[in-house]
Amino acid sequence: MFAVYAAAPSSDDPLAALTLGERPEPEVPAGFVAVTVKAASLNMHDLWTLRGVGIKAEQFPMTLGCDGAGVLADGTEVVLHSVIGDPAWSGDETLDPRRTLLTEKHQGTFADTVVVPARNALPKPAGLTFGEAACMGTAWLTAYRMLFVKSGLRPGQTMLVQGASGGVSTALIELGRAAGMRVWVTGRTEQKRALAAELGAHQTFESGARLPERVDAVFETVGKATWQHSMRALKPGGVIVVSGSTSGPDPSADLQRLFFLQLRVVGSTMGTREELADLLRFCDLAGIRPRIGAELPLERAREGFEQMLAGDTAGKIVFTR
Structure with missing residues (x-):
């Protein structure tokens, strides 16, 4: 074959x-x-x-x-x-x-x-x-678990997706918008930011840009290059959900900010068979593609x-x- x-x-x-x-x-x-x-x-x-x-x-x-x-x-x-x-x-x-x-x-x-x-x-x-x-089985399932199983976000809250155009990032944008989140996205180029907006992002920003306000959750697949920005973007009590580190796995932990603002860092890997079944039904019911x-x-x-x-x-x- x-x-x-x-x-x-x-x-x-x-x-x-x-x-x-x-x-x-x-x-x-x-x-x-x-x-x-x-x-x-x-x-x-x-x-x-x-x-x-x-x-x-x-x-x-x-x-x-x-x-x-x-x-x-x-x-x-x-x-x-x-x-x-x-x-x-x-x-x-x-x-x-x-x-x-x-x-x-x-x-x-x-x-x-x-x-x-x-x-x-x-x-x-x-x-x-x-x-x-x-x-669906890897990128979209990873995004589904990050958002619906690990983050604890509720509709109406604000999420930041670091990186605009990869498979997990584009899935997070579409799923977050469909679930009623306010979706903000960073991207390295104007083209990538335009794609995020087309997919449903409410606002897009250059990588590392100062945000209008702090967010409830950050979704990380980039790692070292965006970690400091992710930590500074969070509200007190906020969460970073991490499923990858494409730019390197060894960012500065910024422990003082972590404990003083009571931030959470949560790892997420792939998803279960039942979560994949739920994701497929959600996409079918909501018309997400x-x-x-x-x-x-x-x-x-x-x-x-x-x-x-x-x-x-x-x-x-x-x-x-």
Whole structure:
């Protein structure tokens, strides 16, 4: 079958490890299902896989792609949940110490066929295209958990999204607006800020700009480059919800501000199967659709990886079959 995969880790030049070509047809163990992939979306995690982060050397070659949507053998249209836990674990699978993601232990979705545990294939709402559904399992699920499970925000409160154009950020803007939050967004360029406004942001600001007032919550995926601004943007008692650190994981903690203003810093990783099901229903009921910045056939996957590596995104990058 055709696949896009990491042949071996390449820490300094991740695209050097990117390979397009034939891979063996996957076996289907008991309790798993084969999904014919119709669409899959690109995530920063795929670049980390190419660099060899979060994956053991013996796991290569590894088919890339955490997210996807496709069809089961009986014709059922499904959306994939990429968090794969220990079968013996009960409760929130994101807390399972033995959990893994597609592309870490199990081969990913950038292929004609992907094999996943049967419970990881959820029914696709008819109102979502395969391309839209393929955006849900990582970036949109991460945003949903950050906003509705971790932040504690109520409709009418103000949220700040650091970074305007990535997959998680664009999802946060759309979900926050639909849920009745006042959504503020920072962006490095006028083009990125214009995208945020188009998606529903009430106000946009240059990165690091002084805000008109302090906010109830900040949503962080950038890390070191925006952390100081995030801390200073919060009201006393406010919360920063963190799900990534693309600019570096070692910001100044600013502990004096943290304890004196009684701020909270909350980590958030992916989401549960039940949260993905809720997200799909919410998008279907509210008519929310993910912003797809680029849709390419899988054979042109290298172009999508180049765009992500350069930071040239305007929503999700989706590969189709």
